[in-house]
Amino acid sequence: MVEENGNEDSRGIRVQGMQFAYEAQSPIFVDFNLKISSGSRCLLVGANGSGKTTLLKIMAGKHMVGGRDVVQVLDCSAFHDTQLVCRGDLAYLGGSWSKTVGSAGEIPLQGDFSAEHMIFGGGKSLKGIDPVRREKLIELLDIDLQWRMHKVSDGQRRRVQICMGLLHPFKVLLLDEVTVDLDVVARMDLLDFFREECEQRGATIVYATHIFDGLETWATHLAYIQDGELRRAEKLSDVSELKNSNNLLSVVESWLRAETKREKKNPINPLNQIPKTNNPFLSSKHMAYYQLILTEILLIHEKKRHF
Numbered sequence: 503m504v505e506e507n508g509n510e511d512s513r514g515i516r517v518q519g520m521q522f523a524y525e526a527q528s529p530i531f532v533d534f535n536l537k538i539s540s541g542s543r544c545l546l547v548g549a550n551g552s553g554k555t556t557l558l559k560i561m562a563g564k565h566m567v568g569g570r571d572v573v574q575v576l577d578c579s580a581f582h583d584t585q586l587v588c589r590g591d592l593a594y595l596g597g598s599w600s601k602t603v604g605s606a607g608e609i610p611l612q613g614d615f616s617a618e619h620m621i622f623g624g625g626k627s628l629k630g631i632d633p634v635r636r637e638k639l640i641e642l643l644d645i646d647l648q649w650r651m652h653k654v655s656d657g658q659r660r661r662v663q664i665c666m667g668l669l670h671p672f673k674v675l676l677l678d679e680v681t682v683d684l685d686v687v688a689r690m691d692l693l694d695f696f697r698e699e700c701e702q703r704g705a706t707i708v709y710a711t712h713i714f715d716g717l718e719t720w721a722t723h724l725a726y727i728q729d730g731e732l733r734r735a736e737k738l739s740d741v742s743e744l745k746n747s748n749n750l751l752s753v754v755e756s757w758l759r760a761e762t763k764r765e766k767k768n769p770i771n772p773l774n775q776i777p778k779t780n781n782p783f784l785s786s787k788h789m790a791y792y793q794l795i796l797t798e799i800l801l802i803h804e805k806k807r808h809f
Contacts, residue, residue: 506535514540514706515561515674520565522560530556538708543700544723546710550760553730554710558676561708563587564592573722577673590670595663596678611702617662618647631669639665642691657683664692677709693720712752718744728761
């Protein structure tokens, strides 16, 4: 994406020649390129499993990919320049509010503490927080500071998470389905707040969602990815299908249905999806299983020899 004057905007987000794969899996992205200009409100759309969440996490600096110039946010390396997050310039909100507990994995964060404890830092003011901005967010999200996190609904807990994530005035905000637990009023008020942040402060927002109500007039740009490939990246006003359609939902629906039909016509051979590796010492769940079976067979034979 480029600015209206045709010059590339280096202060937004730039992904160039990116390749990424999780360990022992087929690549999700191969030579992926995307530019998002500053001040944009960009919708990131695609089917489940297309790579939206992984892309947002990469741009948030949660995964290292290639060199310092592959993923740039505000002219800085998303992964290597940790000050992006420390300063609050780059913010990411997504997934459930959870914590990791041993072998149990990710569980919801719902301990017996109040919303006030979370938002005000346990009785101590969080460093550098503008009290006016904090009060505005509390009112906007209709948060009761007496809420106990282990007793509230998912939607109420989400409001507290969003409030905490927005306390610092971000320059780039990455959102992954954060409004799914909110009611209609809270969602629309939050979208209006995001619009103000972009128009008044020049902030950039990338928003991955499957809920398109009211987004025709909210978003400025759209990026559509399919199986890790960027299919479209353009201004929302330039999307030709919107000129002959009532809403954005029907347009995206038509893209995803066409995508599904292509997949049915070209079925994927599961044997071709088995991850390949040149490392003969790299273990896998399947190899561990076969090793266990072999060990049990050897033990049985060893016992028979003693009888």
